[in-house]
Amino acid sequence: MVLKDKRQIDKNRHFFQSVGHALEGIKKLILEERNFRFDLIITLIVLCVGLLMRIAIYDWLWLFAAFFSVIGSEVLNSIVENVVDLIVGHHFDLMAKRAKDIAAGGVLLSAIFAVIIGALIFIPKFIELINK
Numbered sequence: 001m002v003l004k005d006k007r008q009i010d011k012n013r014h015f016f017q018s019v020g021h022a023l024e025g026i027k028k029l030i031l032e033e034r035n036f037r038f039d040l041i042i043t044l045i046v047l048c049v050g051l052l053m054r055i056a057i058y059d060w061l062w063l064f065a066a067f068f069s070v071i072g073s074e075v076l077n078s079i080v081e082n083v084v085d086l087i088v089g090h091h092f093d094l095m096a097k098r099a100k101d102i103a104a105g106g107v108l109l110s111a112i113f114a115v116i117i118g119a120l121i122f123i124p125k126f127i128e129l130i131n132k
């Protein structure tokens with residue numbers, strides 16, 4: 001049964017099996033993708049600062065939009081890298097470079113979005129703290 005599951009290529013039979021595979025994917029992201037771990041650490045730090053500064057619910061909504069934008073694009077980047085590697089292996093290929101660079105560009109754009117959101121929320125709070 002376990003062996004069969006490990007080599008499964010047919011559809012998941014029930015909801016919990018799908019969730020199990022999704023959790024396995026998240027575990028792989030955490031263990032094998034350095035940039036994903038970096039994003040999680042930054043997210044945790046920003047969460048702690050947000051809690052300490054007691055930011056408003058409206059600010060939390062923007063922060064979570066930023067977190068999931070970065071994490072989502074990092075996941076897409078990992079998918080592209082894995083699929084490209086699966087197709088071309090270790091050969092240099094201009095289309096592989098194009099796909100990987102575009103995926104990395106998506107991560108950079110969402111990181112810029114997150115930095116802008118963070119700056120708009122936290123810079124006024126820090127200025128307020130300094131002027132107290």
Ligand SMILES: Nc1ncnc2c1ncn2[C@@H]1O[C@H](COP(=O)(O)OP(=O)(O)OP(=O)(O)O)[C@@H](O)[C@H]1O
Nearest residue numbers: 035081088089090091092093094096097100101104
């Ligand atoms: N098969 C390939 N053919 C051509 N260029 C490639 C190939 N594989 C990787 N590259 C180039 O090398 C860069 C880094 O490769 P890759 O994305 O696999 O490394 P990485 O360290 O996992 O990247 P990231 O920092 O996004 O996690 C790519 O953005 C691309 O420019």
